[in-house]
Amino acid sequence: MKKKMTSRRELLKNTAFSGAALAAASLITSCTKSEEKPAAQADDPAAATDAPAAADLPYVDPASNKAKALRYVEKASDAPADSRGDKGETKGSEQFCHNCQFYSEDNGEGGKCALFPGKLVKNEGWCVSWSLKAQS
Numbered sequence: 001m002k003k004k005m006t007s008r009r010e011l012l013k014n015t016a017f018s019g020a021a022l023a024a025a026s027l028i029t030s031c032t033k034s035e036e037k038p039a040a041q042a043d044d045p046a047a048a049t050d051a052p053a054a055a056d057l058p059y060v061d062p063a064s065n066k067a068k069a070l071r072y073v074e075k076a077s078d079a080p081a082d083s084r085g086d087k088g089e090t091k092g093s094e095q096f097c098h099n100c101q102f103y104s105e106d107n108g109e110g111g112k113c114a115l116f117p118g119k120l121v122k123n124e125g126w127c128v129s130w131s132l133k134a135q136s
């Protein structure tokens with residue numbers, strides 16, 4: 001009986017696919033969790049008090065490794081011109097945390113960002129992961 005050998009090409013292809021699937025699953029999980037929270041809070045009023053309000057959270061330190069990796073800036077106009085380029089029909093100059101799909105619970109100065117759990121970002125901030133919030 002002949003045993004089938006996995007070629008290096010197949011192995012690399014499968015590894016790349018697994019990595020992409022994990023990244024997608026992680027994104028979906030984070031999105032699902034943020035969408036599920038209000039329903040869970042509605043069922044259990046005590047849970048609503050356990051979740052820290054946006055006002056109670058610290059702001060992201062722009063000097064932190066994660067913030068630097070995402071090129072996060074507290075003032076979008078401070079982003080390097082070569083990194084805040086147009087995305088789709090949205091000009092770079094129109095991209096801010098407050099109109100990003102990962103942003104929520106604006107407190108007037110900042111809000112939560114799904115990419116920085118437990119922290120706040122400035123509503124006039126920006127990072128390379130900016131993506132236009134869906135219009136309702």
Ligand code: SF4
Nearest residue numbers: 097100103113127130
């Ligand atoms: Fe701001 Fe969006 Fe980047 Fe979060 S993902 S820091 S909300 S631009």
